[in-house]
Amino acid sequence: MKIFNAAQIQALDKETVSNQYISSFKLMERATTKVFEKLQTRYKLYQTSFVIFCGTGNNGGDGLTLARLLKEGGAMVKVFLVQTKKYSPDNAQNQDLLEDRDINVEKFNTKSKLKVKKDDVIVDALFGIGLHSPLDEEWRPIFDFLNETPCLERVSIDMPSGLLADVTTPIEAIVFKADVVYTFQLPKTALLLSDAKEYVKELEILDIGLDLDYIESTKSDAYFVEQEKVRNLVKSGTKFSSKDDFGRVILIGGSKGKIGAMTLASKAAMNTGSGIVTTYVPNCGYTILQTAIPEVMCDTCAGEDYIKVFPSVEHYDAVGVGCGLGLHKDTATALVTFLKDNKDKKLVIDADALNIISEQKCLDKVPVESILTPHEKELKRLIGEWDNDFDKIDKVKQLAKKHNVIFVLKGAHTITIAPDETIYFNSSGNWGMATAGVGDTLTGMITSLLGQGYTSKEAAIVGVYLHGLAGDIAIENIHPHSLVASDLGKNISSAYNQIAL
Ligand SMILES: NC(=O)C1=CN([C@@H]2O[C@H](COP(=O)(O)OP(=O)(O)OC[C@H]3O[C@@H](n4cnc5c(N)ncnc54)[C@H](OP(=O)(O)O)[C@@H]3O)[C@@H](O)[C@H]2O)[C@H](O)CC1
Numbered sequence: 219m220k221i222f223n224a225a226q227i228q229a230l231d232k233e234t235v236s237n238q239y240i241s242s243f244k245l246m247e248r249a250t251t252k253v254f255e256k257l258q259t260r261y262k263l264y265q266t267s268f269v270i271f272c273g274t275g276n277n278g279g280d281g282l283t284l285a286r287l288l289k290e291g292g293a294m295v296k297v298f299l300v301q302t303k304k305y306s307p308d309n310a311q312n313q314d315l316l317e318d319r320d321i322n323v324e325k326f327n328t329k330s331k332l333k334v335k336k337d338d339v340i341v342d343a344l345f346g347i348g349l350h351s352p353l354d355e356e357w358r359p360i361f362d363f364l365n366e367t368p369c370l371e372r373v374s375i376d377m378p379s380g381l382l383a384d385v386t387t388p389i390e391a392i393v394f395k396a397d398v399v400y401t402f403q404l405p406k407t408a409l410l411l412s413d414a415k416e417y418v419k420e421l422e423i424l425d426i427g428l429d430l431d432y433i434e435s436t437k438s439d440a441y442f443v444e445q446e447k448v449r450n451l452v453k454s455g456t457k458f459s460s461k462d463d464f465g466r467v468i469l470i471g472g473s474k475g476k477i478g479a480m481t482l483a484s485k486a487a488m489n490t491g492s493g494i495v496t497t498y499v500p501n502c503g504y505t506i507l508q509t510a511i512p513e514v515m516c517d518t519c520a521g522e523d524y525i526k527v528f529p530s531v532e533h534y535d536a537v538g539v540g541c542g543l544g545l546h547k548d549t550a551t552a553l554v555t556f557l558k559d560n561k562d563k564k565l566v567i568d569a570d571a572l573n574i575i576s577e578q579k580c581l582d583k584v585p586v587e588s589i590l591t592p593h594e595k596e597l598k599r600l601i602g603e604w605d606n607d608f609d610k611i612d613k614v615k616q617l618a619k620k621h622n623v624i625f626v627l628k629g630a631h632t633i634t635i636a637p638d639e640t641i642y643f644n645s646s647g648n649w650g651m652a653t654a655g656v657g658d659t660l661t662g663m664i665t666s667l668l669g670q671g672y673t674s675k676e677a678a679i680v681g682v683y684l685h686g687l688a689g690d691i692a693i694e695n696i697h698p699h700s701l702v703a704s705d706l707g708k709n710i711s712s713a714y715n716q717i718a719l
């Protein structure tokens with residue numbers, strides 16, 4: 219699914235109205251009906267009272283439409299409407315339709331006293347994608363009230379008001395803190411970034427039937443990766459496949475006390491479908507690995523507790539480096555030599571291998587089309603501080619392009635950034651996955667896919683999605699708090715099955 223900026227969505231809106239021969243009023247009704255249907259399943263309407271805050275534009279128009287639909291659906295509804303001289307035409311038309319419907323509509327300004335009861339649902343329809351700059355300070359008392367007053371839940375239509383859709387919103391800006399945001403048709407970049415975590419606790423994208431041809435023909439560099447995209451990329455075997463067809467991969471890493479990382483990575487590589495997985499660990503890991511995973515071959519280096527020498531990898535289809543590797547200076551020296559000696563080998567680079575590359579300042583030695591999978595702290599060591607998420611993405615884009623490598627920025631919507639400047643936000647996964655070893659599992663999975671012949675970009679996109687989906691399937695039976703990295707490995711098979719459906 220493409221991600222559009224606000225201007226592109228507004229153009230899409232116009233194009234839809236024209237191509238489908240409908241009025242913008244009808245489109246608003248269609249969009250809001252989708253929100254209504256969501257609210258109908260989220261709450262028992264006849265027992266719930268909604269206080270809807272409406273702005274002066276079409277986001278406000280959505281709020282007014284929703285007020286009518288909720289009232290018809292049996293809910294109690296009260297509307298607060300921003301006082302102004304000029305409302306958008308569809309907003310004004312929906313105001314007219316509220317007359318004689320026994321809905322209390324109260325006009326307010328930034329100095330007004332508002333009232334919400336503790337079991338009301340607050341609906342924020344103040345500003346959507348039409349917001350052109352951060353809100354003025356005069357709005358602060360209103361938003362402080364909306365964000366702090368006790369209520370049942372906070373719902374935003376399209377955008378949490380105050381959040382800009384495709385440029386950064388300053389950290390101190392005034393923004394509504396939504397429990398759930400129902401956004402129309404396509405996600406907006408700001409909704410997917412961790413900077414917005416306080417404002418978007420849950421996100422749902424509602425298909426409102428906007429013009430598909432226009433979406434298809436409009437260029438975008440950013441995508442939201444969903445199951446359909448991954449389904450089209452996943453390869454399957456044939457009756458005559460042999461283990462050689464599924465790639466031979468090697469995972470290099472481990473140090474005393476961190477052999478578990480290699481166990482997780484190599485098990486995940488097997489479960490993702492590699493024909494042959496070899497692990498290369500220091501001596502202390504040999505018995506552990508051979509006992510833990512009979513399917514994996516184990517090779518060791520001279521070092522007892524850490525890797526002193528890297529192996530030859532010419533006979534492998536893909537190489538994963540870094541899980542549990544440690545930062546010993548001999549390991550660091552060996553890694554730098556390894557990078558220089560294997561300029562033509564695409565690598566998956568994670569954890570301490572990334573930390574060593576930062577310390578040794580040798581990103582330029584990383585083979586082209588390698589995949590780097592830093593979490594936030596590893597990324598900071600690599601690129602330094604950033605001002606905000608948009609700045610972070612820009613910086614990583616430049617690096618990816620300069621070094622011709624892929625970055626996988628692990629997080630809530632793990633972001634894959636390719637050297638061609640395309641960006642992929644992942645849609646699968648859950649908070650239970652914020653636990654040790656989950657990154658090692660991902661490295662094993664991406665390495666496996668690379669070894670199976672996926673391009674680097676495909677391996678990253680598919681690996682990240684499959685990994686998140688395995689986590690989502692795991693929490694069907696395990697509480698997110700109790701999820702551990704091994705649970706992901708166990709559910710890779712179910713994730714494949716679900717994608718194939
Ligand atoms: N295609 C779709 O997805 C559909 C979207 N719909 C809804 O429409 C809104 C967008 O509506 P729009 O009228 O373009 O804009 P908003 O309602 O978000 O806001 C416009 C009003 O806000 C004022 N504004 C803008 N920035 C500021 C600011 N920094 N401070 C104060 N006021 C601001 C703006 O004032 P102007 O002076 O610029 O005119 C407007 O008064 C979208 O988000 C969806 O909710 C459709 O309903 C269905 C299709």
Ligand SMILES: [K+]
Nearest residue numbers: 342345377379
């Ligand atoms: K809103």
